Amino acid sequence: MNALYTAEALATGGGRNGHVRTADGILDTEVRVPKELGGAGGAPNPELLFAAGYAACFHSALQSVARAQKTQIEGSSVGSSVSLLPNGAGGFQLAVTLEVNIPEMPLDLAQQLADAAHQVCPYSNATRGNIDVTISVVDD
Missing domain, CATH: 2.20.25.10 (N-terminal domain of TfIIb)
Incomplete structure (x- = not known):
């Protein structure tokens, strides 16, 4: 490839x-x-850099999905928090929370777009099955 x-x-x-x-x-x-x-x-630190990269990448995926569905998401944003956790075996693991905001869009439709973005985002695909990623749609 x-x-x-x-x-x-x-x-x-x-x-x-x-x-x-x-x-x-x-x-x-x-x-x-x-x-x-x-x-x-x-x-x-590495977690800050990862959080910034994941937020930007996921927002780009969200915009791409919205364009493909001919849906406007003006003013949208994606917040990311990356937590460093002990893995119980002497090492560490990450957990990610993404907060998606799409002003003036019903939360259920915004969640559908966020779920679709999670399928195409390279960061989501790289982390799938490896770390916990929680995606929430927020209205603030």
Whole structure:
């Protein structure tokens, strides 16, 4: 299968307390363990980067599904929260909550669009069966 796009990044200097840079230089930042986990905070961490990427990717999938169904979703948004959890075997796992907001759309129709977006979103497809992903439609 031919890749449509490939992103490349390099982590250096200590993993969660280090530096990440993409090959194209667009993302070039320090990363830090968050204060909530005993770190210094003050910089992005892997969960923040994942949450931002998943929210943007899912919103794009939502817009694509809406266009295919000839449905307007002006002013829509997707919020993402990524939780780091112990996995009970000495390691860690992630859980994701996505909140979809489509103003002036009945919640049941918005949920149908969100469910359809979950089937096409690359992040959703990558995580399916691996981590818990909860998708909620909200009206705020």
